[in-house]
Amino acid sequence: MRNLFLVFKTDMSEALRSKWFLVYSLVFGGIIALFFITGITESRIQGFSGLSRLLLIFIEICIVIVPIFILINTVRTIAGERDSNILEYMLSFPISLKEYFFGKLLGKLFSVTLPIIGALILALFWSLFKGATIPWGIFFYYMALIVSINICFLGLSFFISSIVKTQEVALGIAFFVWLFLLALIDLLLIGFLIKTTASPELVYSIALANPLQVFRIGAIALFDPELSVIGPASYFILDEFGKELISIYCLVYPAVIGMLFSIFGYLIFKRKDLV
Template structure:
């Protein structure tokens, strides 16, 4: 493994991404919405003594749940597929570089761009929160970390889609489908199943916890609000069952979501040979 090669590709990808208008658009929208949410949610009540902070942070959680998976999946899905389609990949493969180096370089590059976009958004929102009195900084920081992990997980899934797809359009289609699945269809299905099949609480919780989005959500709620009771009996059950281990478990699970799809992407990409 040649790290200078990886770095070279990373560097190029990062520059590509920062110049990409789609990327800038996503960053602007995410940053703008985060800032707007933080600014409007607070002064709505002239008495911040009542602590609107929690609610603001949870609306940021909602924003992350909608937006970050979309960014991760789209950037991931278009990364390799578009290079494959345009032939850039062919030229690149003809250089003294291995497929693993290309994949990792691209992943790191896009990931860096994605993360910088996210922390820019959280930074802007943080300003608004700070000027309004703020809240638990640690909780906010933990939420940012988990949002970044969620972004990386979705990016890995996006890369997997990208390696499987021959064409950019297929990859984008796949990414949008998965986005819809992660954000809506999965949860709706589980809500339906939970009602119709009268699933026990633990089952519902465990199935929900497969989703990286739910993992991020629970980590954020449990750190910004100190407990999961806002999520009803299932939240309390999680608190009681896992206790202090809950956060590390969520962390481990999100890391799996990052490494497993990326590993699979690497296998598929290597098989292309």
């Protein structure tokens, strides 16, 4: 456990000094600052105002930005250290493969989550300063959603990094996965539904296997418990899950997927040639 903490601490120190962490922090901090400047927290659209209005827009941005930022900036972790011989140097110390792998994983999780949580806390303090009503339940649930989706894509990223040999291949696979989950899967499911006689329930079930889609539904459910914006699919989701269960599912499912991918990645990592 001590060695795992040392690997975690080393990775965090490297991340805090890196340019990608600065850019990542500026992106989310800049988005929140832009919202303040444009007065979004003081506007009311479709019944949402204050911090609720800000979170509603921030969610839509996170759906696109967070997965690709995590994949691009962490998928090269193991493959990159193998290429640069850092992995060989690290393993010359008395640390186990498990301590190295999961120490790196926890370090990356902390570094990719910190800027987003920091931006949300900044928004919270600004809303308190302005005297706006704080939807505490929505705020903390959204923070948990962010951590869950970060675990999901970070586990997927480490899995990809464990199975490839070069950074270029890792980046290519990561970009394809992001594009597939974000856009292609919806188009493919719509085409599949049109071209075949498959039941809509089957298509909806496949869609709910997409962690990015699950994150989107969980985020929508914060502000629209009836899920009216997603059309007929809301009837299937609410009938099968119910409002409370779908909230739990959206929170737990991405995290479980990420943990499974991280375990699979570790099993592959310890069986492959390390250098």
